[in-house]
Amino acid sequence: MVSLRYAWNELRRRFGRTIVTSLGLALGVGLVMGIVGVSEGLSDAQNRVLSPLGSVGTDIIVTRTVAATTTQTTTTTTLPTGNPGRGRVGPGGGGFFASGVAGFGESSSEATSLLNNNSSIITDLAKLGKPGTKFTHDFLVPGTLITFPAVAVTDVAKIPDVTSAVGALSLQALHESGTVPKITATVKTGGQTISTTMKAPTLTTAQRKAEGACIQKLLVKNYGGYFNRTTRPAGASGAPSGPGAGARVFGGFETNPAVLKCMTPAQISYQEKVLVPEQTITEYLNPPTTNTATSTYTVAGVDPNNPNTGLITKAQLVSGTWFTAHSADEVLVNTAYANTKKLKVGGTLTINSASYKIVGLVAPTLTGNVSDIYFALATVQRLASATGYVDEVLVSVNNSSNVGTVAAAIKKELPGATVLTSKTLADQVSGSLSNAHKLANDLGGALAIVVLLAAFLIAGLLTLSSVAKRVREIGSLRAIGWSRGAVVRQIMAEMLGIGVIGAVVGLGVGVAVCAIIGAIGPSLSVTSTGLAVGASKLSGLVNQATTGTTTLTVHLTAPVHLATVGLAFLGAIVGGLLAGAAGGWRAARLAPASALRDLG
Amino acid sequence: MTDSTNPATTDGSAGGEPLYVLQSVERTFTKGGVSVHALRGINLTLAAGEMVALEGPSGSGKTTLLQLLGALDVPTAGSIRFAGRELENASDRVLTRIRSEEIGFVFQHFNLIPTLTARENVWIAMVPGSLPHEEQVARASELLRQVGLGHRLTHLPSRLSGGEQQRVAIARALANKPRVVIADEPTGNLDSETGLEVIDLLSELRDVAGVTVILATHDEEIGRRAERRVRMRDGSIVEDRAATGILS
Numbered sequence: 095m096v097s098l099r100y101a102w103n104e105l106r107r108r109f110g111r112t113i114v115t116s117l118g119l120a121l122g123v124g125l126v127m128g129i130v131g132v133s134e135g136l137s138d139a140q141n142r143v144l145s146p147l148g149s150v151g152t153d154i155i156v157t158r159t160v161a162a163t164t165t166q167t168t169t170t171t172t173l174p175t176g177n178p179g180r181g182r183v184g185p186g187g188g189g190f191f192a193s194g195v196a197g198f199g200e201s202s203s204e205a206t207s208l209l210n211n212n213s214s215i216i217t218d219l220a221k222l223g224k225p226g227t228k229f230t231h232d233f234l235v236p237g238t239l240i241t242f243p244a245v246a247v248t249d250v251a252k253i254p255d256v257t258s259a260v261g262a263l264s265l266q267a268l269h270e271s272g273t274v275p276k277i278t279a280t281v282k283t284g285g286q287t288i289s290t291t292m293k294a295p296t297l298t299t300a301q302r303k304a305e306g307a308c309i310q311k312l313l314v315k316n317y318g319g320y321f322n323r324t325t326r327p328a329g330a331s332g333a334p335s336g337p338g339a340g341a342r343v344f345g346g347f348e349t350n351p352a353v354l355k356c357m358t359p360a361q362i363s364y365q366e367k368v369l370v371p372e373q374t375i376t377e378y379l380n381p382p383t384t385n386t387a388t389s390t391y392t393v394a395g396v397d398p399n400n401p402n403t404g405l406i407t408k409a410q411l412v413s414g415t416w417f418t419a420h421s422a423d424e425v426l427v428n429t430a431y432a433n434t435k436k437l438k439v440g441g442t443l444t445i446n447s448a449s450y451k452i453v454g455l456v457a458p459t460l461t462g463n464v465s466d467i468y469f470a471l472a473t474v475q476r477l478a479s480a481t482g483y484v485d486e487v488l489v490s491v492n493n494s495s496n497v498g499t500v501a502a503a504i505k506k507e508l509p510g511a512t513v514l515t516s517k518t519l520a521d522q523v524s525g526s527l528s529n530a531h532k533l534a535n536d537l538g539g540a541l542a543i544v545v546l547l548a549a550f551l552i553a554g555l556l557t558l559s560s561v562a563k564r565v566r567e568i569g570s571l572r573a574i575g576w577s578r579g580a581v582v583r584q585i586m587a588e589m590l591g592i593g594v595i596g597a598v599v600g601l602g603v604g605v606a607v608c609a610i611i612g613a614i615g616p617s618l619s620v621t622s623t624g625l626a627v628g629a630s631k632l633s634g635l636v637n638q639a640t641t642g643t644t645t646l647t648v649h650l651t652a653p654v655h656l657a658t659v660g661l662a663f664l665g666a667i668v669g670g671l672l673a674g675a676a677g678g679w680r681a682a683r684l685a686p687a688s689a690l691r692d693l694g
Numbered sequence: 695m696t697d698s699t700n701p702a703t704t705d706g707s708a709g710g711e712p713l714y715v716l717q718s719v720e721r722t723f724t725k726g727g728v729s730v731h732a733l734r735g736i737n738l739t740l741a742a743g744e745m746v747a748l749e750g751p752s753g754s755g756k757t758t759l760l761q762l763l764g765a766l767d768v769p770t771a772g773s774i775r776f777a778g779r780e781l782e783n784a785s786d787r788v789l790t791r792i793r794s795e796e797i798g799f800v801f802q803h804f805n806l807i808p809t810l811t812a813r814e815n816v817w818i819a820m821v822p823g824s825l826p827h828e829e830q831v832a833r834a835s836e837l838l839r840q841v842g843l844g845h846r847l848t849h850l851p852s853r854l855s856g857g858e859q860q861r862v863a864i865a866r867a868l869a870n871k872p873r874v875v876i877a878d879e880p881t882g883n884l885d886s887e888t889g890l891e892v893i894d895l896l897s898e899l900r901d902v903a904g905v906t907v908i909l910a911t912h913d914e915e916i917g918r919r920a921e922r923r924v925r926m927r928d929g930s931i932v933e934d935r936a937a938t939g940i941l942s
Contacts, residue, residue, distance in 0.1 A: 103809040570801065
């Protein structure tokens with residue numbers, strides 16, 4: 095039995111008490127919402143930063159990275175010897191991707207090889223023109239990621255639960271302009287004579303006898319039987335002059351025209367002499383830095399036929415269109431790069447005297463593989479002489495719960511591959527965002543509880559005080575026949591009402607607190623060693639190949655989630671009921687006799 | 695008063711038994727190790743339909759006796775029979791039920807609930823009962839009309855005079871058709887003229903509805919209006935006699 099009318103009148107006509115008590119609850123709940131909001135905001139920020147994957151419809155990224163040190167955890171596999179038939183061995187030549195980067199599997203020698211390739215790519219500026227002439231050239235070089243044959247893409251696509259697998263290739267580009275240098279080095283090569291000896295065809299017995307007799311006759315004539323002795327005279331071993339000086343024992347013999355006469359024509363034709371022709375190679379060594387201006391930018395190749403998965407997606411288009419049927423001659427440009435270079439949709443980009451039409455501007459996600467210029471994959475592969483090669487596979491999975499199993503399947507299918515999921519990325523995060531998130535989770539949770547308990551305590555004390563002031567009223571109720579339980583329920587009902595008011599007001603306070611936090615928006619940085627996929631963010635060339643560290647800054651917001659709202663509501667009501675219970679407990683202890691002469 | 699269904703008129707003396715029988719009632723309060731004997735050996739019998747005045751100076755035990763008669767408290771020793779039931783060992787639940795159904799209270803300070811209107815203050819006493827809400831409200835209005843406050847139904851206590859507040863309290867005391875109305879210094883906060891009006895109202899109640907009225911007072915004038923006067927001193931009854939004054 096609870097009189098709602100009575101409760102309503104109590105709340106309405108004791109307005110001050112109602113407001114003070116419910117405001118106490120509201121403040122507590124609002125602060126808790128703020129704390130929860132910050133925690134949620136940090137979670138969101140972390141997810142936003144760490145999910146280059148999900149944000150572009152990609153659940154898993156498969157890459158190969160260069161391990162900088164042995165302690166780095168990303169890749170520790172050894173060079174696999176199996177599966178030679180998969181074509182994972184790099185091509186024998188043509189392009190700097192080839193040698194030393196032998197498919198999946200990595201060793202320190204591979205890493206060294208990649209670095210060597212990177213540092214020696216600018217080989218011969220002399221090829222760009224005559225010394226003294228001006229040149230402009232774009233060199234495309236790989237980033238931190240090792241390329242691998244695109245067959246891996248189809249391999250991954252065959253794994254169950256994989257909805258799509260798209261290959262991509264990200265490159266560093268070096269734009270060099272200057273004057274072809276005159277510093278040359280001349281190297282003289284050749285001039286050596288190389289002799290080879292080959293086995294003569296087998297002679298018939300008659301031929302051998304005839305030849306033997308012929309030579310015997312010759313020897314008797316020239317050396318007077320000396321030939322029959324077992325050791326040679328010192329004079330015969332002296333360096334003879336003339337052709338055949340290198341062939342010591344039989345040299346003079348074989349080339350002696352007299353001897354030749356004894357030989358069969360077949361034997362004579364097996365004699366061979368090779369003379370390496372002399373030549374002079376002029377090569378321009380290290381390009382001089384004094385006259386050469388270098389700027390870097392990043393390019394990436396994406397699958398024009400897959401507008402929904404990949405490094406960029408159609409959804410990230412800011413203006414213009416996606417690749418058309420003429421994708422080979424088209425590029426998409428990052429808005430940030432377009433702004434600095436004043437590039438516009440419809441404009442033209444010239445790279446190594448080939449023109450590309452800018453069909454669209456894109457805003458890639460904050461993280462992941464952010465490049466300045468996006469080509470069709472085939473174009474980049476051609477520019478980098480890496481046809482058929484990609485350096486990452488972006489995989490989308492039919493259901494997020496299958497990400498783990500698919501990742502494991504990819505690792506099994508492609509031994510040595512680095513398989514990144516949002517979870518593995520999250521594990522590699524450090525920096526203030528991560529710290530703040532941890533803090534918000536740990537300390538924030540405790541703080542929220544303390545604030546809530548304080549609010550409950552205040553409400554409880556206010557209720558106790560209110561009950562104490564209503565001793566006569568409550569005693570009278572008991573006197574005129576209200577049971578102990580009825581009085582307690584009545585006070586609980588009032589406090590429930592205060593809890594509801596506190597919840598509503600608290601929601602307003604909480605939303606305001608969250609809005610204020612969002613407006614102030616403190617900056618947080620995040621550093622991830624795992625974001626090697628974001629290699630193109632890095633500006634150097636060789637050094638960064640060993641770092642693979644990305645730092646990003648995000649602004650903190652405090653979103654109000656429905657669950658938070660529900661929790662806040664519940665919190666205020668529970669607070670009200672707890673306070674009501676305290677007041678009710680106090681009221682229940684009042685003797686009904688106190689109604690008479692209570693004030694003495 | 696036109697209360698036709700007052701139970702006191704039917705079974706208050708059904709078995710010829712008095713409404714109250716108190717035997718050797720003691721009430722001792724212990725606070726901080728000090729015992730105060732508020733009542734010492736009270737023997738008292740009250741018949742249904744009586745109007746009794748408890749008189750005596752402050753601290754004589756009037757209020758303590760009223761608390762026992764009103765089933766608000768139980769004695770530390772002795773026995774109280776009320777309408778055939780033993781109160782001294784009754785549980786809080788039983789006492790509450792007796793208070794709700796058979797006893798009405800009028801307090802010196804009126805003890806109206808300040809956030810409720812006059813009608814709601816009368817109605818609130820019926821909330822523990824089983825009457826439908828509409829009938830409760832209707833009865834509350836009717837009772838207020840009977841005490842002359844038909845025009846004050848929706849006034850808050852703070853908008854009513856002392857006499858009016860006490861009339862509301864009397865209407866509330868009658869809400870559940872009690873056998874007994876217990877009034878503790880009902881005129882203590884009223885001027886003498888208004889006080890007499892209130893006493894007249896209580897007297898009329900007794901006459902018309904047959905309700906037993908027990909009131910505590912230290913006003914001789916008021917005491918004279920009762921037909922039986924019980925004088926107390928130091929927790930004991932020192933005088934118990936029929937009133938010699940003129941009943942109005």
